[in-house]
Amino acid sequence: MAVSLPEPFVELISKSLPTPDYLEQFLEYCDKPLRRSIRINTLKITPDDFCQRMRSKGWHLEPIPWCDTGFWIERDDDTIALGNTIEHLGGLFYIQEASSMLPVSALFHLISPNDAPLILDAAAAPGSKTTQIAAILEHQGAIVANEFSASRIKGLYSNIQRCGIANVALTHYNADVFGRWLPEIFDGILLDAPCSGEGTLRKDPQAMNNWSVEHVKEIATLQLTLLDSALHALKPDGVVIYSTCTLNRLENEQVVELIQQRYPQAVEVVPLGTLFPDAQRALTTEGYLHVWPQVYDSEGFFVAAIKKKASLTIKPVHKKVRPLPFTKASPKQLQQISSYLKRQFGIVLQEHYVVMIRDNEYWLFPEAIYQLTGEIRFDRIGLKIAEQFKDQWRLTHEAAIHWAEQINKNTIELTLEQAARYYQGQDIKWPDSKAGGGEVLLSAQGVHLGLGKRLNGKIKNRLPRELVRDGVQFI
Structure with a gap:
């Protein structure tokens, strides 16, 4: 049965369709099953090794053109759910819709992971883009992964843990605080903004049940506020990637246009036509990627890249941040934990991290996050390494997963x-x-x-x- 869409929605998007036949194609693809896709976690395995491993298990993998670690998949045997395969539980891959891999690819199209950047993922749960960023960074730099919804924090952390990531700190704020609390701190920001979800119909036929023009306008106002905050939190010459999984211009093109009007001398849209060989099919005249489901047989998505050309002034805020209940490890304590890790598992502590102690717990903080500990409240930083009980040690599960490829004893x-x-x-x-x-x-x-x-x-x-x-x- 053909998908049923609210009349006001059809009227709204009809005004921005590239060609008149797009609506018919859109409705046709909304009725098609969404292709399953995954992203390989290169912190655990190379794409070549993963593909070889899974082809022997009857997996058929088709590369996703905008993400060199992403694949559409089909399996000869579907008796085990993807999430219950040993490869998924062991963190070798992440189940992620293909078009949602676009924003992170766009971010690192414009900034270099080799510069160990500090990245803000402003709306991070469930963690697909945070873990994608972390895999590209390869344990360098750091990520502040923020999630406003308290109920989604646990799932976000679980995915970070499963993928063996240490250079992430979790925060739980409305993302509009970052521009005021951490002005011009981040090298790159991903704002995958809350949206009306019009592009997710193939995965969730109920996505449009509560859709209304009034709600879209409310969300667009919120999106503009969040994008404004992100620009203030960004360093000059840094890049904000603004993305949504919706299709209307009010939440997409118009939000970016309004921020350009607000700061005409400070922001510049960077065209994304060279992001991957076939990007021109989704490129708008403004240089954004507006992905309709029929273009790449995927979910609908929107991606814009905004470069900050000049500083933006902001009124200072009075901050009162509780000191963290951690102390930096002394040389003796650092020697003790290093000796235990080397003796028991062959682990060598990496650079760019700081060992911190709370009671009998040893933690690993990314250096870039350690510098911010007095500036904003973190729910969790880095990873807990081990607990010490007199002369006995107990490694944590998250540390074992993080260092698993290094462990040789x-x-x-x-x-x-x-x-x-x-x-x-x-x-x-x-x-x-x-x-x-x-x-x-x-x-x-x-x-x-x-x-x-x-x-x-x-x-x-x-x-x-x-x-x-x-x-x-x-x-």
């Missing part, structure tokens, strides 16, 4: 059946386990799962309870 390879039991929260029988015990990193088919402890003929399960998956099976 005390590793154990499980069968797929044992790996499934591990994800179900069960202990693993292991006759070689030493009575004295010891921490081990567990893997299966080259995928790192997490930690266990050898003890009395078994491996005690150290998977955090919130990551346990009842009934998971691997083939």
Whole structure:
């Protein structure tokens, strides 16, 4: 049955359609199933190795032209949900709609990851773009991942953890605070703004149930406020990528045009026609990418790149930020944690990070975030490395996943059946386990799962309870 769209919506978008036949094509594609797509996490595996691995499992992968780690996929066997495959649980890939990979590709089309930039992801949950940014940065620089919705923070952190990322700090604010609290701090900003979601119909047929022109205008006002704040938080010569998953001009072209009118001498739209070979098909006369679902057989999306040419003045605000309950590790404490990591797992602490201590916990903060700790409140910074109990240490799951590719001591390879039991929260029988015990990193088919402890003929399960998956099976 053909998709049903509100009449006011059809009237609104008809005014901005490139050609009259676009509406018919749009309606046709709204009825088509959305192609499944994934992005390979290059912090864990190379695209070539991943494709070779998954082709042997009956996966058919078609490259996404604007993201060299993105692929549309089909599988010979769909009995296991993508999210329950060992490769997904182990952080080798992220399930992400193809067009939503565009904004991050646009950001790093214009700034270099080699400069270790400080990036703000202003509306970060569920983490698709944060993890995409992190993979490109390769542990350099840092990301402030902000999410206004408290209920989505947990899922955001879970995805960051699963992908083995350490150079992220989480904040929980309305994103309009950053321009006032952290003026001209960030090298690049991604504002994937809250929107009416018109481009998501193929994934969510109910997306338009509560659509109205009045609501669109309200959202557009919010979007303009957030974009204004982002520009103030951006360094001169930095870039803001403004994107939405909606289709109307009020939330897209008009928002960018209004910000240009507000700051005519300070902002410049950078055309995105050279972002990838076929970009011209979605390019507007202004230089934006306005992706209708029928253009690339994807969700609808809008992307604009805005360069800041000059400083913007802003009234100073009185800030009262509680000091973090952390202290910088002393040389002795730094030597202790370094010795433990090297002795037990072969881990060497990387540069550009600061080791911090809270009670008996050791944490790893990105240097760029450490410099901001008195400027704004963070919900979580970097990753917790380990806990110390007198002379004993306990590595965290997130640290094990972060350093898994570096770990070369005390590793154990499980069968797929044992790996499934591990994800179900069960202990693993292991006759070689030493009575004295010891921490081990567990893997299966080259995928790192997490930690266990050898003890009395078994491996005690150290998977955090919130990551346990009842009934998971691997083939």
